[in-house]
Amino acid sequence: MIWKTMKTIFEKTVPGRSAVQLPSLIANDIEIENSQQRGELNLPEVSELDIVRHYTALSKRAFGVDDGFYPLGSCTMKYNPKINEDMSGLSGFSNAHPWDQTKNIQGVLEVIYRTQEYLKEVTGFTGVTLQPTAGAHGELTAVMMMQAYYRSHGDAKRNVILIPDSAHGTNPATANMCGFKTVTVPSDKDGYVDLAKLDEALNDSVVGLMLTIPNTVGLFDKNILDIAKKLHDNGSLLYMDGANLNAILGLVKPADMGVDLMHINLHKTFSTPHGGGGPGGGFVGCVSALTPYLPADQVMKNGADYQLTADTANSIGRVRSFYSNFGVIVRALTYMLRLGKTGTERVGRYAVLNANYVKARLHEHFDVPFQAHCMHEVVFNDTKQQAYHVTTMDIAKRLLDFGYHPPTIYFPLIVPGALMIEPTETESKETLDEFCDVMINIAKEAQENPSLLQSAPQLTPVGRVDSVKAARQPIIKYGA
Amino acid sequence: MPYIPHTQTDTADMLKTIGVNAIEDLFSAVPDSIFLKNDFKLPPGLSEQDVKRVVTTMANKNKTYQASFLGGGMYHHHIPAQVHHLAMRSEFYTAYTPYQPEISQGILQSIFEYQTMMTRLTALDATNASMYDGATATAEAAFMLADITQKNIILVASNVNPQYRAVLQTYCIAKGLTLQTVPFDQASGRVDINQLEVLLTDAVAGLFIQSPNFFGVVEDVKYLSGKLHAKNKLIGQIITEALSLGILTPPGDNGVDLAVGEGQSFGLPVSAGGPGFGFLATTQKYLRKLPGRIVGQTEDNQGRRAYVLTLQAREQHIRREKASSNICSNQALCALHSVIYLASLGKKLRELALLNHQHSLYFQKALIAKKWPRTFSAPFFNEFVVKTSNNAAVIQKLAEHNIAAGIDLGRLYPELKDHLLICVTELISQDDMENYENNI
Numbered sequence: 017m018i019w020k021t022m023k024t025i026f027e028k029t030v031p032g033r034s035a036v037q038l039p040s041l042i043a044n045d046i047e048i049e050n051s052q053q054r055g056e057l058n059l060p061e062v063s064e065l066d067i068v069r070h071y072t073a074l075s076k077r078a079f080g081v082d083d084g085f086y087p088l089g090s091c092t093m094k095y096n097p098k099i100n101e102d103m104s105g106l107s108g109f110s111n112a113h114p115w116d117q118t119k120n121i122q123g124v125l126e127v128i129y130r131t132q133e134y135l136k137e138v139t140g141f142t143g144v145t146l147q148p149t150a151g152a153h154g155e156l157t158a159v160m161m162m163q164a165y166y167r168s169h170g171d172a173k174r175n176v177i178l179i180p181d182s183a184h185g186t187n188p189a190t191a192n193m194c195g196f197k198t199v200t201v202p203s204d205k206d207g208y209v210d211l212a213k214l215d216e217a218l219n220d221s222v223v224g225l226m227l228t229i230p231n232t233v234g235l236f237d238k239n240i241l242d243i244a245k246k247l248h249d250n251g252s253l254l255y256m257d258g259a260n261l262n263a264i265l266g267l268v269k270p271a272d273m274g275v276d277l278m279h280i281n282l283h284k285t286f287s288t289p290h291g292g293g294g295p296g297g298g299f300v301g302c303v304s305a306l307t308p309y310l311p312a313d314q315v316m317k318n319g320a321d322y323q324l325t326a327d328t329a330n331s332i333g334r335v336r337s338f339y340s341n342f343g344v345i346v347r348a349l350t351y352m353l354r355l356g357k358t359g360t361e362r363v364g365r366y367a368v369l370n371a372n373y374v375k376a377r378l379h380e381h382f383d384v385p386f387q388a389h390c391m392h393e394v395v396f397n398d399t400k401q402q403a404y405h406v407t408t409m410d411i412a413k414r415l416l417d418f419g420y421h422p423p424t425i426y427f428p429l430i431v432p433g434a435l436m437i438e439p440t441e442t443e444s445k446e447t448l449d450e451f452c453d454v455m456i457n458i459a460k461e462a463q464e465n466p467s468l469l470q471s472a473p474q475l476t477p478v479g480r481v482d483s484v485k486a487a488r489q490p491i492i493k494y495g496a
Numbered sequence: 497m498p499y500i501p502h503t504q505t506d507t508a509d510m511l512k513t514i515g516v517n518a519i520e521d522l523f524s525a526v527p528d529s530i531f532l533k534n535d536f537k538l539p540p541g542l543s544e545q546d547v548k549r550v551v552t553t554m555a556n557k558n559k560t561y562q563a564s565f566l567g568g569g570m571y572h573h574h575i576p577a578q579v580h581h582l583a584m585r586s587e588f589y590t591a592y593t594p595y596q597p598e599i600s601q602g603i604l605q606s607i608f609e610y611q612t613m614m615t616r617l618t619a620l621d622a623t624n625a626s627m628y629d630g631a632t633a634t635a636e637a638a639f640m641l642a643d644i645t646q647k648n649i650i651l652v653a654s655n656v657n658p659q660y661r662a663v664l665q666t667y668c669i670a671k672g673l674t675l676q677t678v679p680f681d682q683a684s685g686r687v688d689i690n691q692l693e694v695l696l697t698d699a700v701a702g703l704f705i706q707s708p709n710f711f712g713v714v715e716d717v718k719y720l721s722g723k724l725h726a727k728n729k730l731i732g733q734i735i736t737e738a739l740s741l742g743i744l745t746p747p748g749d750n751g752v753d754l755a756v757g758e759g760q761s762f763g764l765p766v767s768a769g770g771p772g773f774g775f776l777a778t779t780q781k782y783l784r785k786l787p788g789r790i791v792g793q794t795e796d797n798q799g800r801r802a803y804v805l806t807l808q809a810r811e812q813h814i815r816r817e818k819a820s821s822n823i824c825s826n827q828a829l830c831a832l833h834s835v836i837y838l839a840s841l842g843k844k845l846r847e848l849a850l851l852n853h854q855h856s857l858y859f860q861k862a863l864i865a866k867k868w869p870r871t872f873s874a875p876f877f878n879e880f881v882v883k884t885s886n887n888a889a890v891i892q893k894l895a896e897h898n899i900a901a902g903i904d905l906g907r908l909y910p911e912l913k914d915h916l917l918i919c920v921t922e923l924i925s926q927d928d929m930e931n932y933e934n935n936i
Binding site for chain 1: 497498499500501502506507509510511513514515516519520521522523524525526527529530531532533534536537538539540541542544547548550551552554555556557558559560561564566567568569570572576578581582583584585586587588589590591592593594595596597598599600601602603605606608609611612613615616617619622623625626628629630631632639657659660662663665666667669670671672714741742743744745746749758765766767768769770771773783789790791792793794795796797798800801802803804805806807808809811812813814815816817818819821822823824825826827828829830832835836838839840841842843844845846847848850851853854855857858861875876877891895900903922925926
């Protein structure tokens with residue numbers, strides 16, 4: 017296929033053309049003065065068919081889970097069931113107005129309540145909120161709750177958050193948004209939290225540890241119970257970044273590990289689509305000691321009625337407007353109802369099986385920095401390919417030519433040249449085999465014909481994109 | 497089993513390749529005391545048709561209306577059919593953040609078009625790729641204000657949407673900023689200028705106003721900008737009804753430093769409050785202070801026009817604790833809805849905005865005959881406040897006729913007991929208005 021350079025919608029404008037017809041006016045009076053009215057409105061003038069062709073063409077220059085295998089580590093790109101979309105689009109939901117009285121939107125509140133109950137059961141927590149809109153937003157909510165907890169216990173001098181060196185960048189950025197300092201805790205040679213270094217970092221200024229479980233090198237930290245005890249003995253809290261919950265869903269309840277509060281990404285573990293970067297859905301669960309600090313306006317059940325809790329004195333307040341990304345919650349609940357008990361108990365098992373299968377098939381061809389059984393994702397690096405001047409970037413770009421979305425690359429930061437592969441449980445053995453065959457072939461190409469990789473991709477709508485130029489002379493809008 | 501394709505043979509073959517006997521063996525790192533410790537008390541899984549029945553039953557528990565006059569930050573507007581059809585192409589909605597630009601040009605270009613449209617609508621130089629919602633965009637903008645000015649008091653007008661003020665409060669407490677509220681003038685419904693003067697102390701970073709404000713009233717934004725700038729402070733304008741950008745003087749032309757708000761009106765249903773999307777636009781001067789994703793135009797290795805996520809040195813995955821925000825997603829799919837919506841409306845967005853204004857003004861005048869006087873004298877856009885005889889009774893009676901009467905302001909502002917906030921969009925017909933009038 018020959019890809020033509022796309023015009024922008026602005027370049028398709030023909031003055032006088034239009035895609036809509038407005039209803040007839042029933043009145044002409046205007047009270048907004050001319051001085052309060054804008055001048056020219058510089059928006060495109062195109063027909064409906066122009067729009068349909070333009071955005072259909074753009075969609076062909078995008079790649080989703082529906083297009084092919086998407087082993088983007090830490091992002092849990094599982095299949096997004098179609099029924100979820102249909103349910104979210106029901107007019108009873110999409111037309112429900114958030115300012116309507118709660119008695120008129122009982123269906124909305126029931127969806128939120130039932131989702132909360134399911135998540136309480138799989139996490140083991142007693143307190144929950146679905147208000148956060150994304151994973152990072154859930155992190156922020158949780159860190160605000162930790163802050164409020166210590167402030168109300170007269171221990172506001174605690175101002176340090178511990179963060180493993182393998183953590184997502186959102187963890188330190190979140191701590192900073194709450195005015196906390198961050199201290200990095202190194203990993204040991206096996207990829208686990210270095211317990212001696214953790215001991216050194218613990219003192220009476222520590223609010224808590226933000227720990228991703230399983231961690232970002234795809235390992236379950238075997239010392240988790242010790243870590244939790246060390247935190248609690250220090251009067252500190254253990255926060256779990258639940259981005260990787262998919263690995264242990266249906267196997268381990270985070271509350272049983274000694275976790276005090278955590279966030280979950282509904283768009284990862286609970287199959288709601290990522291939408292090219294959002295909308296997502298967050299969730300925060302916590303132990304009873306932290307429930308007074310949950311965001312305001314929690315949904316509760318009183319007899320047959322669903323109601324909102326009154327704003328309590330200790331709540332951190334609202335973290336977003338209205339209920340949540342409600343449409344995302346409908347999708348997640350639909351998925352939960354489909355899975356039920358048996359389905360839920362299989363998610364973690366098959367996610368981990370798939371990742372270990374990929375590891376077993378590729379470990380002779382790509383270097384594996386950590387040897388233990390991996391969880392839902394496996395991290396390789398480009399050590400073996402460096403001899404041929406081939407990098408992780410080249411491997412990723414070559415995968416594009418074979419029709420795959422590449423793995424997450426150059427993350428976690430503690431593994432130079434990392435290639436992080438997360439297959440998810442929804443991929444079949446055949447898909448994994450085809451992918452592994454391609455990866456093995458790429459490893460062979462790296463030896464025999466490295467320029468094939470270095471010049472990849474060839475078959476995509478554009479070749480390698482110059483991101484340095486984009487940052488040096490930012491052009492962030494069309495035209496003047 | 498739903499969504500897991502493994503046959504028993506597949507599983508056996510895979511375990512053999514891995515070299516373990518059972519899937520559970522892969523979890524040897526998990527301490528025994530917590531592995532499968534508790535049974536999961538969950539109901540059995542349901543077939544697709546059963547799930548459909550259960551979820552549809554919940555959807556049907558929400559009251560549906562012949563006509564809804566509810567607004568207040570979430571607006572019922574007509575959505576042209578192509579918006580949903582195109583945005584829900586699965587190449588778009590099942591994609592992740594466009595980290596791999598070579599296979600993500602479609603999403604990147606749609607965001608570039610979004611950024612172009614939002615800068616044009618706001619008459620500001622720079623915007624990010626969208627944020628969670630209008631309220632969190634406002635909170636992030638407050639952090640920008642404090643960072644730019646290195647001052648720690650944020651002022652917010654009391655006629656800003658109460659949900660937004662609540663979120664601002666939450667974020668300010670966490671960050672250690674002080675939020676102070678500027679009252680509104682009881683006659684005009686606008687920000688009380690005299691009270692503002694008193695609050696403009698040295699430690700103030702800036703002011704957030706909303707225009708049109710929560711009462712639908714258009715503020716004198718230009719005057720307020722001048723006032724703030726004269727004291728070397730910044731001003732942010734919140735816009736919860738994005739459609740108003742079609743007719744009102746844009747924030748940039750009024751000297752506003754930061755425009756933030758909710759874009760739901762551009763092609764998304766109200767959906768109990770989300771997902772919509774937040775927007776955040778500013779002047780060139782503060783481009784590198786923006787939180788969130790930004791798409792930039794560049795070239796590929798053959799000199800062809802291409803797009804990529806850019807200015808990432810501001811962001812959490814590079815800067816970690818020094819990032820401008822922790823945000824790492826946007827509401828890309830919602831922004832895509834808005835791009836298709838705005839391309840569809842085009843220059844007619846102005847006409848639609850004007851129609852909303854004209855029809856709401858018409859209805860407000862009609863209600864005078866029902867002895868429901870208008871509360872605020874300043875011009876409004878498509879929402880207005882009236883004094884009723886008894887809000888509870890009115891709301892109840894109209895609900896019986898499948899009309900959502902408006903927002904009971906007494907719940908939110910004790911001084912406005914029995915005042916109703918009424919919104920009229922293009923979805924309200926003349927019949928709907930007459931039905932309303934005939935039942936009060």
